[in-house]
Amino acid sequence: MTKPTMEDVARAAGLSRALVSLVMRGSDKVSDTSRERVLTAAAELGYRPNLAARHLASKRSLTIGLVLNDLHNPFFPEVADGVHAAATEAGYRVLINSGYLRGALEREAVESFIDLGVDGVLLAGARIGASDLEQLAARVPVTVIGRHLRSTSVDTVNNDDLAGGRLATEHLIELGHQRIVHIDGGQGAGSSQRRSGYSAAMRDHGLEPEVISAQFTEEAGLRAGRRLAGRPKPPEAIFVANDLAAVGVLGALADHGLRVPDDLSVVGYDNTSLAGIHHISLTSIDQDRQNMGRLAVEVLLERIGGGRRGAVHHVIAPSLVRRATSAAR
Amino acid sequence: MTKPTMEDVARAAGLSRALVSLVMRGSDKVSDTSRERVLTAAAELGYRPNLAARHLASKRSLTIGLVLNDLHNPFFPEVADGVHAAATEAGYRVLINSGYLRGALEREAVESFIDLGVDGVLLAGARIGASDLEQLAARVPVTVIGRHLRSTSVDTVNNDDLAGGRLATEHLIELGHQRIVHIDGGQGAGSSQRRSGYSAAMRDHGLEPEVISAQFTEEAGLRAGRRLAGRPKPPEAIFVANDLAAVGVLGALADHGLRVPDDLSVVGYDNTSLAGIHHISLTSIDQDRQNMGRLAVEVLLERIGGGRRGAVHHVIAPSLVRRATSAAR
């Protein structure tokens, strides 16, 4: 029992293959009765067009590839929801791949999509370097989510990480904290901007910034948190570069008997589902991930459509969500 | 700047296209010098074989499709890690799709993979009905993870949910609890077995089982938790069908001022990263997800290879991980 082809459908419907092709492509120059016959014949046979063949012949696949930096970070699935919704509406199918937090695998994932012939690639939280991205964009339409790029060929969709970093820091300053430490996200997307926002806000208020280098993972947060908690005089507040790391920090603090927010406040970033969990209740900076996903698809499809040459850089405003981990001193 | 084809590589290398094809397919009847020349020419041109064309011609794609039921549940990314590792080792590429918790979308995801021409499909936490799965398996090799099926055409990889349900329940009984309620996972994969394990264990100890119907989501757990917490006499312990829902339950209990584990104990299932978070520290039943992912790939590749006709059903033993949400009364 091999898969039916167009030929089979045409025979079953008693019509020509050309007509079946037209119906499958949704042409309007087919009579309703013929369309009906083709469609029922196709349904009876369980016919589905072979995408590989279709793509080979038509140079388009109606498919976009979504590369997520890390499936374990709830941030990404939430972006994926938005992407899926928008893409589906536009008649595109979405294929997902994970970079498994490794630059090399991320690259592989993208190459794989290109080999497959997707019409465009969406990178969420890309680790790939800016110049590599530029090269990539010469081969296929690319939109990057959550990474700031001054590119003319790569579109981007971001939240304003600089403002977000500021927002978090100023929130802590307003609460009366002074010795505020930032645990950053290393090479992670948006990390440097958040760090800059933090530093700027600190200096604006005559405070000395201190940054501890880490990563966008729970594990890294845990380690950084331990270092801080182990100090003779721990900071009054910590702004952690993302929620996942913040959860690690919270764990480390608890291990050391430090109470949050009584002994010190903690603010995260992303406002992922983790932050909202009752037992965590992390004050965090929200970026509308679902919307970012949708926006990214729109931008990508514009470029695929070919209507645009220059790059578009969307920046959405982040907002503070107060929860139980931050309080006045 | 269009993509280079084999023809281009052949010309650049000064060799025939047939030879280039042989090199790309890793044939051993090519001299080392020729192979070298082809490879460097390919590298210089940035040539990569077109997968659509390759697949069309060869009837195989060296690609497997992985459909995850819900990206938001940390259980699935952890399975994905195992799948990716094993598949990569075997020279297969993995494409991911999410069912977004909806049966219809899950179906769509699978169809999409088939249209693309993947060599096999892996379903993690499938919602699709057993008979549909059977039909599916007639079209493409299928392995299901986390769902028990008495099928001769679909392979499965599971943990022993019945034993797991028992394990969780007996743990609570050993702690001296009697009024133990189970919040189940509705139609979710493995849910009915966990429920059975719970009921059997209760009856074995002369206790009356009570099941509250829910889902494998935090939201559903929250609602179910509220119902229980609102009772004049809440239960002494709750066994929740998965960690995600358990987190919801914990939130509901806390909202009602019930202390865990002082007032009542809670046990989850899956031992996901959520359970390990310090502030949650949920006692849970572990299933070795990474390993399940690997196993699923092996089984799938066996079937793809065609060496097997009958179905294989792997069942791995779950284990109890004690944490802070369960204690003696």
Add this chain to the structure above:
DNA sequence: ACAGCACTTGACAGCGCTGTCGGAGCCGAT
């Protein structure tokens, strides 16, 4: 009865690759 229109056909070239063959060229071994 005939033009005009809407639909349908069949044919063909082509997408980039696989897979298979007969045969050519070259080498060392006999």
Add this chain to the structure above:
DNA sequence: ATCGGCTCCGACAGCGCTGTCAAGTGCTGT
């Protein structure tokens, strides 16, 4: 000199579909 054994070539027939075109077909209206 001869015979295999290697490599390599060129050609061909697909894979299932798209896209285009000239050439119908049947039906409508006048």
